[in-house]
Amino acid sequence: MLDAFPDLDMIVEDLLGARDKTVARVRVTGTHQGAFMGIPPTGATVDVQLIDIMRFDGAGQVCERWGVADLLAMMQQLGVVPAGAPG
Template identity: 70%
Template sequence: MDHAATMRSTYELINAGDLDRFGDLLAADFVEHQGGPGYPPTREGTLDFFRNLLAAFPDWHMAVQDMIASGDKTVARVRVSGTQSGEFIGIPATGASADVELIDIMRFDPAGLVCEHWGVADMLSLMQQLGVVPAGAST
């Protein structure tokens, strides 16, 4: 199975706003280890998170920069961008654009579905770009 192609498809489907087909790539017993605040670490919780994320950032785009696959896991470095035009994790719409990097790790079950996800996003940079947290002094 080509886990890298499946992982790439998850980003393409999210970019297209096709969360039903994105959800089809997640195992029924999917576990989210990163998760958004207030969302259960399940398949449905993850879909709800992305529904709310895309409502807040309708132009959200995920671009794969690097990808490494080994065994049942695939790792990607991804650049995400979008403009916040709706509420996001309790933050009212700012109209600000953001561009940040994240690292994702997905584990696949024997059927080729994503069964676990771990991720690290540059949330400080995101909050600074949205104007919620002041940017540090330049050096």
């Protein structure tokens, strides 16, 4: 990921915890300067949202993780997928 987006920045916008799980809503930004998923560098800037859910074991270590990223928005920002018509 850092090869493709060397200026990658991740900002936690929300962090919620309950019992053995934590949910993070993260904003990721960066400039596409290297190959990513077979896509040559475009020089485009991306700004996408991630949601991560992590479960911690008794020692406080992450033992399970589920993540969702808005890859459609990323591909549209990279110019690989056309953006839909304005709503």
